[in-house]
Amino acid sequence: MKKLPIAIAICAACLSAPSYAEIRINGFASIVGGKTLDDDSSLYGYDNDISFKNESVFALQLSADLQDKLSATAQIVARGENDFDAEFEWAYLTYEFTDELQLSAGKMRVPFYRYSDFLDVGYAYRWVRPPQSVYNIPFSTYEGLSLLHTSQLGDWDSTVQVIYGGYDGTIAVVSVNGDTELNDIAGINWTLSYDWFSARAAYFVADTSIAIENDTPTGVALNELEEALRNAGFVDQANNIAVDEDDGSFLALGVSIDYNNLLFDAEYTEFEVDNSALAKQTQYYTSVGYRMDEWIVHLTYENNDDKHESNRYNALPAVPPLNQGINLVLEGSKAKSNVYTIGTRYDFHPSAALKVDFSRFKDDISDTETDVIAVAVDLVF
Amino acid sequence: MKKLILAGLLSVCSFSVLADIAVIVNANNGNAIDQTEIKKIYLGKSKSFADGTKVNPVNQNGNNVADEFNDKVVGKSSSQLNAYWSKLVFTGKGTPPEKLDNDQAVIDFVSSNADSIGYIDSSKVTDSVKVIATF
Numbered sequence: 001m002k003k004l005p006i007a008i009a010i011c012a013a014c015l016s017a018p019s020y021a022e023i024r025i026n027g028f029a030s031i032v033g034g035k036t037l038d039d040d041s042s043l044y045g046y047d048n049d050i051s052f053k054n055e056s057v058f059a060l061q062l063s064a065d066l067q068d069k070l071s072a073t074a075q076i077v078a079r080g081e082n083d084f085d086a087e088f089e090w091a092y093l094t095y096e097f098t099d100e101l102q103l104s105a106g107k108m109r110v111p112f113y114r115y116s117d118f119l120d121v122g123y124a125y126r127w128v129r130p131p132q133s134v135y136n137i138p139f140s141t142y143e144g145l146s147l148l149h150t151s152q153l154g155d156w157d158s159t160v161q162v163i164y165g166g167y168d169g170t171i172a173v174v175s176v177n178g179d180t181e182l183n184d185i186a187g188i189n190w191t192l193s194y195d196w197f198s199a200r201a202a203y204f205v206a207d208t209s210i211a212i213e214n215d216t217p218t219g220v221a222l223n224e225l226e227e228a229l230r231n232a233g234f235v236d237q238a239n240n241i242a243v244d245e246d247d248g249s250f251l252a253l254g255v256s257i258d259y260n261n262l263l264f265d266a267e268y269t270e271f272e273v274d275n276s277a278l279a280k281q282t283q284y285y286t287s288v289g290y291r292m293d294e295w296i297v298h299l300t301y302e303n304n305d306d307k308h309e310s311n312r313y314n315a316l317p318a319v320p321p322l323n324q325g326i327n328l329v330l331e332g333s334k335a336k337s338n339v340y341t342i343g344t345r346y347d348f349h350p351s352a353a354l355k356v357d358f359s360r361f362k363d364d365i366s367d368t369e370t371d372v373i374a375v376a377v378d379l380v381f
Numbered sequence: 382m383k384k385l386i387l388a389g390l391l392s393v394c395s396f397s398v399l400a401d402i403a404v405i406v407n408a409n410n411g412n413a414i415d416q417t418e419i420k421k422i423y424l425g426k427s428k429s430f431a432d433g434t435k436v437n438p439v440n441q442n443g444n445n446v447a448d449e450f451n452d453k454v455v456g457k458s459s460s461q462l463n464a465y466w467s468k469l470v471f472t473g474k475g476t477p478p479e480k481l482d483n484d485q486a487v488i489d490f491v492s493s494n495a496d497s498i499g500y501i502d503s504s505k506v507t508d509s510v511k512v513i514a515t516f
Binding site: 024026028061063071073075090092094099104109117118120121123124125148150152157293294347350351353380 | 426428429443458459460463464467468470471472473474476
């Protein structure tokens with residue numbers, strides 16, 4: 001008889017326990033097979049042997065609505081290029097002040113581009129991969145805060161996001177494994193949309209440090225030059241080569257149209273790390289598509305142009321060998337390329353799409369072309 | 382007898398093609414809601430009724446009524462809507478309305494939840510819910 005009240009008490013305790021938050025599980029996956037059509041060139045991680053691993057992704061998202069306007073979200077992503085090792089791509093808490101205003105804290109995506117927030121969710125866009133000339137910043141998440149404000153201005157929807165935080169990791173810029181630290185990443189991302197039209201602008205700054213390792217010929221050349229300059233007492237010139245606590249800035253402008261069955265997207269980006277060996281990057285793409293029921297056909301042109309301002313050249317006319325070394329490094333960081341992609345998407349199932357993209361990459365400096373073909377199945381569940 | 386079957390078949394056919402959609406709310410809900418507002422609610426852009434109550438919309442699960450509603454009211458195909466919601470879901474910015482299996486389940490849900498909104502085949506409307514628009 002005595003046991004019964006205890007049992008009831010335990011049950012009651014269970015029922016009132018906070019572990020009753022509703023947890024939602026969503027997922028997405030992309031299985032992508034691709035190869036280059038040329039013998040000894042590689043692009044987007046593909047070479048002449050077909051790979052089903054390179055761009056394939058599996059992911060699960062867990063979100064829990066805790067009480068009092070608080071929610072927790074985590075995204076676990078397994079990428080083929082990392083041998084499908086599962087990693088926490090996102091993990092953050094969100095507090096909803098009002099319907100219009102929410103604050104998130106944790107590990108999140110930096111909203112560099114229009115498709116940044118769902119970069120890995122192939123199902124959300126028409127290409128196998130977003131245009132890589134533009135979508136080329138070698139990291140995509142940060143740890144910090146994000147304040148999101150949505151509002152309606154007449155018939156227009158406005159979304160303003162302000163972020164602050166940092167990034168600490170290893171990225172491939174010049175050398176393969178450069179320890180990178182971005183401090184005080186701060187910026188704003190504003191999107192205005194009206195039914196079939198949307199425009200966005202984003203601007204970010206960060207205190208940027210990237211260690212250049214001696215694991216590529218360019219890396220070795222850079223480090224040797226920097227050391228030679230430093231040893232000769234040209235500290236300013238050496239600092240202008242190193243990427244050490246330099247001001248980085250990123251600007252993006254974009255428009256997107258989905259009118260009747262006509263699709264149009266364009267994005268323009270500029271990325272610069274002042275006083276460093278990294279060239280200023282200017283990129284854009286324009287893409288048109290046409291929807292016929294469950295089919296979309298599309299054509300995209302991308303362009304990338306990386307170069308230093310001309311006033312960076314001939315920084316040391318008094319010391320010809322070092323002057324030439326600086327010029328060579330600046331010249332070596334130049335890049336100029338374009339890509340044409342033609343592709344199709346077929347929504348063969350309410351939550352799955354089949355895509356085929358053919359891309360031709362042209363490097364204007366080496367005057368070489370590389371073709372890549374990729375077939376993808378993207379799903380959401 | 383044959384004619385009756387034929388008539389029955391015809392009515393079934395025309396019924397599945399021409400079904401009107403009734404958008405319903407709880408009988409005690411006094412808010413005025415037009416098509417633009419309904420669309421905003423079903424795209425997650427509007428989260429509250431005019432009186433400030435949080436809105437709790439429900440969808441139907443991949444049936445003709447859902448297709449008809451998506452086409453007439455929201456103006457998107459189910460694939461487009463899936464892509465739209467995947468953008469919100471995987472960025473933590475929104476959750477699509479819960480999906481119920483049929484008209485009766487929607488009526489039951491809407492009649493017992495004061496903050497709810499749903500849509501059904503207009504011929505299935507009962508007194509337990511309030512119709513705010515027909516498409």
